Each structure stands twice: as C-alpha cells, then as structure tokens.
Amino acid sequence: MFIYNLTIRFYWFIILFASLFNKKAKRFVLGRKYIWQELSNLKEKNLYWFHCASLGEFDQGLPLMFLLKEKDPSIKILVTFFSPSGMDHYHKRNHCADYVYYLPIDTNKNAKKFIHSIQPKKIFFIKYEFWLNYIFVAKENNIPLFSISCILRPNQHFFKKSGVIFRKGLQCFDLFFVQNEETKSLLSTIKINNVIITGDTRYDKVIDNKINLVEDITISNFLQNKKGLILGSSWNMEESIFKQVLDSGLIEEKVIIAPHDISEKHLNQIETLFNKNIIRYSNYSNYNNEQILLIDSIGKLANAYQYVMFAFIGGGFSGSLHNTLEPIVFGIPTVFGPKHSKFPEAAFFIQEKVALEVTNKTDFLNAYTYFKKTEKEVKKKCDFIIETSKGASQKIIDKIFI
DSSP, rough: OOHHHHHHHHHHHHHHHTTTHHHHHHHHHHHTTTTHHHHOOOSSSSEEEHHHHHHHHHHHHHHHHHHHHHHHOOOOOEEESSSHHHHHHHSSSSOOEEEEEEOOOHHHHHHHHHHHHHOOOOEOOOOOOOHHHHHHHHHHHTTEEEEEEEOOTTTGGGSGGGGGGHHHHHTSSEEESSSHHHHHHHHHHHTTEEEEEEEOTTTHHHHHHHTOOOOOOHHHHHHHHHTTEEEEEHHHHHHHHHHHHHTOOOOSOOEEEEEEEOHHHHHHHHHHTTOOOOOOGGGGGGOOOOEEOOOOOOOHHHHHHHGEEEETTTTTTTTTTOTTTHHHHOOOEEEOSSSOTTTTTHHHHHTTTTTTEEEEEHHHHHHHHHHHHHHHHHHHHHHHHHHHOOHHHHHHHHTOOO
C-alpha cells in the first residue's frame, strides 16, 4: 500500500505541474479546489454515491440511477468524476443526479474525509474504476460497495503476481455486476465469486435515447429527407480516411461530422481538410448546398443517428473507441478502427456482421458496398441484439433490493 500511496502522490504532483501550462490539467486541479467547502453543507440521510471515470461511465450509471429514484424517491444521488470531460459535459445528459463533484485524489486522508462528509448508504463504482483508499475506507465503515457493468482483461494488474494489494481491494466489494463470462471467470481465478453476469447497462441507456428522440430541424433540412453518413466522435485519423473516401467520388450521400474535439482550432482544421465543402451546424442559415454538416457543439451525436444509414465511429485508431451501441440501436451498420480490444462489444458486433473494422480508404469503401447490399439483414440483427441485451439495470436493482 505504501507504493500505491506514493504513486498517487507523485501522480498528483505531475498534474499540479502540468496545470501550469495544460488547460485540461488546470481544470482537473481547480475543480477540486473547493470541494471540502461544498461538501460541508451536504446533510443527506439517504445518499447513494456513484463514481464514474468520465462521461461514458456516467452513461452506464444513468439507467440505474433513474430506476433507483423510481424505486425509492427519497434517495439522493451523488456522482463523482475523475476526468474533466465528465464534469464538463454531464449536464448535457438527461440525468437525475442531485450532486456532482470531482473525486478528490485517492489518499487515505481524502477518502476518510470524503466518506465521512457524504455518509453514503451505498456506493457504486462504474465499469473499471477501483480506487483503493476509497474502497478500504468504505469497507471499514461497512458501507455496501458494488461494481457496475464491470469488465476486466487478463493483462490487468489484478491478475499479476505484483497485484496483491489490488486483489485485496476487489475482495472488499459486496457484489460485482459484470458484463460478460470472461470477467466472471477472471474474478474466480482470484477467488472472487460474488459475481453476477447482468450485461452492459449502456444498452438500457441507448434504448432510452431512442425512445426519447427529438427532431433536429437543422439535420433534417440538411439531409432533405434522405439518409446520410456520419462520422461520430471522429479523431484526425477518421477524418483523414474519410477525406480520401470523398475524393474517390464513390460517395454521393450527404455527411454529418461530429468531431471528438470541438475546439476552434480543430474545427478550422476540418474545414480546411474538406476544402470548404462543409457548413457548421451553428452557421446553417448560410447553407449553400455543402455536402458536409459539421456539428460544432456537444450533445447532438446520439440523436443524430436517427438520420443516417452508415456510421464511422471515432477512437478506433487510438484505443479510445466511442460508444458503438449508439448507432447499433438504430440498426445502422458501423465501422471503426482496429484498436478496440478494450471494447468487447465491438468484437461482438463484428462477429454478428453488423460492424466491420477498417484501417484505410479501401476498407471503408468495401464495407460501405457490403453494407449497402445487406442493409435489411443488418437492421434485423441489430434489433435482435438490442432486444436480447436490454434489462441489465433492472437485474441490478432486483439484486440490490432483495
């Protein structure tokens, strides 16, 4: 534990130093500056604490949060984020969190102070966030601790000889709700058997998104009642490949680009890349028959999938693949880059032939041609996948309130 605590303190020192010249690191530090003052007035008797690394994990927790509120309206929900990207954008989701904070850095002192301040009735760590001091302090105080939509891989430190302290942390959890059989089997190798396979709560989230769709007049007018293509949460690599695709002259459909980075610098780069054949969403009043609509704000992507027939999902060239369930729930064939080993649903979608991996222009065009021929079959398979994968959140609720 000494080495773990030393590493945490060194990490905090690095972040403090980086905050002098890095905007994200600065938000990371400043966001935690006044947390103890904010928590000093928090006096809730029935508080449930959810910890999420970032926005993706928040999406996984949301279906469960809503069901908890339905089950017991007296419950108050506190959410903590580790990353600024979660704190910066959570408010653009339809949510029921009563309190939202940054998680103080995981020192023993902070963990004791934080848990004493909020006094949660139950604690939920989403997916793969395991902060040892918080875990041990929760255990010392006999607070029920659950891992939600947990997914683990064989190469993680929990399963190495050097991971003794991390295994002790996992042994403190009252129950693991895991996404797949592999995670359950891995946990059994370290003698953890309080495990239930419930699946991924994100399926419930994307189903809810689809049920509560809203019309986007700008996108609808841009596409003129025809289905388009979309680059969802795109990075430079996806944008570069798609530029080559458009230059081939084989794509006639209109295109929506919703970049991962919506800074003015990156938006300008995209506009330059596509030779001005592009109009910003916020500037649509000046539309002049451009082929590409550039989404220049956060929060519109999940809703935009209703308008397209083919999706190129970003992050697959960096290992940070965006949520592929969002297009699949609409029955949309999907492609993404090759670095998706941390996202088993991507491999599953490829196996079910509703998605394909692409590495270049040729791969993309081959996938585009293939999916044009199999559109009806893909839609049918996607519907089946969604129907048979829903309900993870309700399964968790049923176990928690036995």
